[in-house]
Amino acid sequence: MDIIWGAVTRPKEGQSINGDTYVVERSGAGLLVSVIDGLGGGEEAARASGAAATVLRTYADQPLAVLMQQGHTALHGTRGAVIGVMRLQMDTRQVIYMGVGNIGVYVQSQQAIKPISKNGILGYRLPTLLQLSYTYNSGDTFVLYSDGITSNFMTEHAVDFRLPPQDLADAIITKYGKLNDDATVVVVRQP
Ligand SMILES: [Mn+2]
Numbered sequence: 001m002d003i004i005w006g007a008v009t010r011p012k013e014g015q016s017i018n019g020d021t022y023v024v025e026r027s028g029a030g031l032l033v034s035v036i037d038g039l040g041g042g043e044e045a046a047r048a049s050g051a052a053a054t055v056l057r058t059y060a061d062q063p064l065a066v067l068m069q070q071g072h073t074a075l076h077g078t079r080g081a082v083i084g085v086m087r088l089q090m091d092t093r094q095v096i097y098m099g100v101g102n103i104g105v106y107v108q109s110q111q112a113i114k115p116i117s118k119n120g121i122l123g124y125r126l127p128t129l130l131q132l133s134y135t136y137n138s139g140d141t142f143v144l145y146s147d148g149i150t151s152n153f154m155t156e157h158a159v160d161f162r163l164p165p166q167d168l169a170d171a172i173i174t175k176y177g178k179l180n181d182d183a184t185v186v187v188v189r190q191p
Contacts, residue, residue, distance in 0.1 A: 003031055003090055004191065006166025008173050009184040012041065012148070019045025020146045020182040023053050027061040029091040035103050035144040035184050039079040039121065045182070048078035052122060056085065064098040065129050068122070075123025083122050084144050086115070088136075090190060095142070096133045100126065106154045108141040108161045141165075141189045143172070148183030150176045165189050 011018040019038040024031065036052045038045030055071045062070075064085050075081060082101025089095070097105060099117025107113040113134045120127035136142075141161050145151075153159055153176040163171060165187035177183040 003088065003188060004165050005033070005186065005188040006164065006169040007184070007186040008169045009182070010173070010177070011182050013179040015041060015182075017042050017046050018182050019049055020148065020184040021046075021049045021053050022144075022184050022186045023056045024186065024188075025057055025060040029089055030061065031088045031090060031188065032056060032060045032085065033088070033142070033144060033186055033188055034083060034085045035146050035186055036081050036083045037101070037103065037146040037182065037184070038081045041182065044079045048075055048081045048123065051075055051078060052081050052083055064096060064131055068098060068100060068126065068129055071122050072126045078123050080121040080123035084117055086142065086144060088142070088188065088190065093136050093190070094133060095136050096131055098129055098131045102147050104145045104147070104149070104151055106143040106145075106151075107136075108143070109136060111135075111137065113140070136190070139189065139191060141168070141187060143168075144186045145172070146182065146184040148178050148181035149173065149185060150178060152176060
């Protein structure tokens, strides 16, 4: 069955420009999913995260390490950004993840799928890149989120992970979004 997803992003309270952004881009049987948080806030942050998003959309079918390298180059001269990038291969149910900086990932699965990011800042300090890969099951739910979301949502059981992806993303940001930071949640599930 085809993949379903939902996403929500909003700026911090009192700010009209959002330094966070996300990308969901399909290429063949692959779905590229990313959350990007531009450093600082406002226009400069939005410019950095926007530049990274453009790279991902342009090279959506390229290896994740290439996306990171291209993004790093594109963000020189900006504030920089932290980024998490995931690709689900829908025909084989393989998922790969690569992250630089504090974008969070939570996977609701029977399996131990616990992707982690390396410390660093795209545009400033690219760490030794780490690609993690897993096989997932039908119905597994992938949540990518920026640090404008408190990670308590994973443990408090106050949101129902069986909700449709858009409803789940909305529930997480409503209950766990920090008002003093830009916040983003993307939820993906392959039924
Ligand atoms: Mn942030």
